[in-house]
Amino acid sequence: MSKLRVVIADDSVIYRSQIREALDAMAGVEVVAVASNGRLAADRLGQSAADLLILDLEMPEMDGLQTLVELKKRGLTCKVVVFSSASKRGAEITMEALKLGASDFIAKPGADSAAGEAKPSGRIRELLEPRIRALFPLTETPSPLTGSTASALAPFPKLHWEIFQPRIIVIGSSTGGPSALEHIFSQFSGPIRCPILITQHMPPVFTAALAERISKISGIPAAEAKHGAAIENNHIYIAPGDFHLRVQGTAERPFLTLDQTPQIHSVRPAVDPLFVSASALFQSRCLGIVLTGMGADGRVGAEAIKHHGGAVVIQNKASCVVFGMPGAVQASGAYDREATPDEIAVLLAEKAGARAAPLQKRAS
Secondary structure, three states, rough: OOOEEEEEEOOHHHHHHHHHHHHOOOOEEEEEEEOOOOHHHHHHHHHHHOOEEEEEEEOOOOOHHHHHHHHHHHHHOOOEEEEEOOHHHHHHOOOOHHOOOOOOOEEEOOOOOHHOOOHHHHHHHHHHHHHHHHHHOOEEEEOOOOOOHHHHHHOOOOHHHHHHHOEEEEEEEEOOHHHHHHHHOEEEOOEEEOOEEEEEEEEEEEHHHHHHHHHHHHOEEEEEEEOOEEEOOEEEEEEEOOOOOEEEEOOEEEEEEOOOOEEEOOOOOOOOHHHHHHHHHHHHHHHEEEEEOOOOOOOOHHHHHHHHHEEEEEOOOOOOOHHHHHHEEEEEOOOOEEEOOOHHHHHHHHOOOEEOOOOOEEEE
16 A cells, blocks of 8 residues: 655654654655745645645645645645644634645644643644545544435434424534534524534633634624533533533533543543533434544444434435544434535524525625
């Protein structure tokens, strides 16, 4: 099997060296070029036919955002993982990079709380390797399911979609999730008649930036969840980085709780705590949506929703950056529909009572 060909673009000699050291330690990965700015990186990509670009966002001459635009102009289609600083500006730039086509991001060591636990190249490898393996799986594992439903394969209650009306909507996502969420929420606008709670695998600061973007594009109030806050209709709540989000109280008076109990599936926030707690409270009136992401987070939660008689929708494989999370739910049979982000937007608008967005908004 040929090696995965990688180009590194970073204006810092130190970071270029550390990233290269991290990549050299990964089996099946070859660094074919390094560049100190985006223009040089685009040139190297054109010459080397690389599979992956590791891209710093803040560089002279041509920064990361300009580079992503340049890659599109040149028709270069390699996948991109961006490096970001864990600051408000860094998070905002990262959200824009994901919108422009970057597949995933990591925060540079030194900008996150775990940076001191390993030498920089080791920490970079810990952050980068799972993302690379998810974006470029060594083997293709065929799904055991081929149809759009799997009700015959698991003892889940049959859902009558036409009359199903949720009182709460919960969404889980990881790699590729921010872009999918932004696309979905650009397709409709509020007010909506039920709350939407989202767990996206992201570190602190970035989740706040994601909430701001969703609020801006949808016109629905969106913010990071606050511990103990009442859950209101026509509001979107995002699990803050490093905290699991759960739903407590009663179906009539639900509220949010946050905790830092151990990581689940090696992440915090994790999707399963949100899905399991929401389904326990709202029973058959809970709608769960599992979007693109690596790993199996959300499978247990989807099964809980189905066992309580609720509904689950998964993003289809063709539109996912990584089919890990939806694929795990698909394999379990704990879902009712498989859909593209556009189709999910239509379903959400229908079940939440939202208005379709103007055409010019959807095109922006």
